[in-house]
Amino acid sequence: MISFGKILFFPILFLLSLIYKILFFLDRSLKKKRTLPSSITISVGNFSVGGTGKTPFTLHLAKLLHSNFPNIPIVILSRGYGSSGKGTRRVIENSSATEVGDEPLLLKKNLPFAEVYVGSNRYDSYLQFRSENKIPTDQKVFALLDDGFQHHALNRDLDLVLLDCTKLSKMEFVLPFGLLRESYSSVSRANFLIASKFSGEWEVLLSKWIGKYKPSQTLRFRFSPQKLVPLSLGESEVSIKELTGKSVFGFAGLGNPESFYSSLKDQNLFELKTKSYPDHYSYTKGDLIQISEKSSGQDYIICTEKDGVKITSLIKNDMDFSNWFYLRLETVLENESKLISSIRNFI
Incomplete structure (x- = not known):
């Protein structure tokens, strides 16, 4: 569905799209x-x-x-x-x-x-x-x-x-x-x-x-969910089957996070709460604190592997990350x- 804003500014956006196509063609040619x-x-x-x-x-x-x-x-x-x-x-x-x-x-x-x-x-x-x-x-x-x-x-x-x-x-x-x-x-x-x-x-x-x-x-x-990999050292991997009947807080910094959220929903969860960030988002310690607060009471906090590689460097001993995982996919x-x-x- 096309947003109201795009309909309102259709003439300008259409012209810009045309210019974009021309410049793209010239660059390729x-x-x-x-x-x-x-x-x-x-x-x-x-x-x-x-x-x-x-x-x-x-x-x-x-x-x-x-x-x-x-x-x-x-x-x-x-x-x-x-x-x-x-x-x-x-x-x-x-x-x-x-x-x-x-x-x-x-x-x-x-x-x-x-x-x-x-x-x-x-x-x-x-x-x-x-x-x-x-x-x-x-x-x-x-x-x-x-x-x-x-x-x-x-x-x-x-x-x-x-x-x-x-x-x-x-x-x-x-x-x-x-x-x-x-x-x-x-x-x-x-x-x-x-x-x-x-x-x-x-x-x-x-x-x-x-x-x-x-x-x-x-x-x-x-691709399909394979397992949950812990973000903090000393924790064990978890079978994806363990999510059945559990409450989950999922977050992602992806261009299209809906597929990730759907993969979680398919695990017969009791509850799923989500938080989306912009693609390639650079997380801060403040973001992790906010996620921890929003996910209070949830059994698992789960992100994508792409998010996980950025978050691991922020993990310190001043917070409990024992229930933080990223979702590993099988392709x-x-x-x-x-x-x-x-x-x-x-x-």
């Missing part, structure tokens, strides 16, 4: 593209702003590549949106989320076999990665461009673009009138459409979308052998 040397470059992106499940998919893809091609190094190149650091930064497991960004830090914590580099110039980041890791000139590597579908400065071997299945019933428009970075027709540039957050209830709408926009190939990507990519087969062509 005129920008000179560079090729990352000795790499198999795979772009992972989306159509819309935030909340499509891109980070869980990038995790799944990196693990898939490592299991099938264990001798080929992997580097993830990110701009580190929302971070405060300057220049090219190598992400390590104890990096600060403020300096490198929450998503790059989450990726590194879950992918010890891969390197993650953050910087505004991904070509320079890639060269620094090869130099610091002493990778021979002729050694091929997998270079994953995080949020790369609209990144026009680099050539890529494969383009993967995510579609949020939970938004298929909504009308979407290009920025600033809507949340799309570019229209759905741009799927023609992608080698694979990744139907993210997929479940059987979206099959009819997804089939209609595929019939209309005709992507080259479509892979359905689903499944249907027919992933098709993707592996395409990648194998470049090796």
Whole structure:
């Protein structure tokens, strides 16, 4: 549904959307593209702003590549949106989320076999990665461009673009009138459409979308709650089944937190209270105190893993965090052998 404000300012927003489309087209058409040397470059992106499940998919893809091609190094190149650091930064497991960004830090914590580099110039980041890791000139590597579908400065071997299945019933428009970075027709540039957050209830709408926009190939990507991981040391992991009949306070700093809240609701809770923050939100100790006050009496306080990597550095002994957890997801990519087969062509 279109908000009253957007209807009121429709002429201005429509004009701005038109200007945005023109500038975007010129940037894509005129920008000179560079090729990352000795790499198999795979772009992972989306159509819309935030909340499509891109980070869980990038995790799944990196693990898939490592299991099938264990001798080929992997580097993830990110701009580190929302971070405060300057220049090219190598992400390590104890990096600060403020300096490198929450998503790059989450990726590194879950992918010890891969390197993650953050910087505004991904070509320079890639060269620094090869130099610091002493990778021979002729050694091929997998270079994953995080949020790369609209990144026009680099050539890529494969383009993967995510579609949020939970938004298929909504009308979407290009920025600033809507949340799309570019229209759905741009799927023609992608080698694979990744139907993210997929479940059987979206099959009819997804089939209609595929019939209309005709992507080259479509892979359905689903994820489900796996377990609760404690935010404080010394606590144990909890089975997701333990949430049945319990009261939960859920909070998230995501572009689209409704999928996270739905995952909690599906656990047959007694009660769910929620608090949403802006995407890539930088939490403070004051926020944690406020959450603790709002969740008084709740059995569990649960956030996303993306939020968890930022909150752990704020945890001190002056508060009780024994019932604070993040939700770990299990991911499944249907027919992933098709993707592996395409990648194998470049090796």
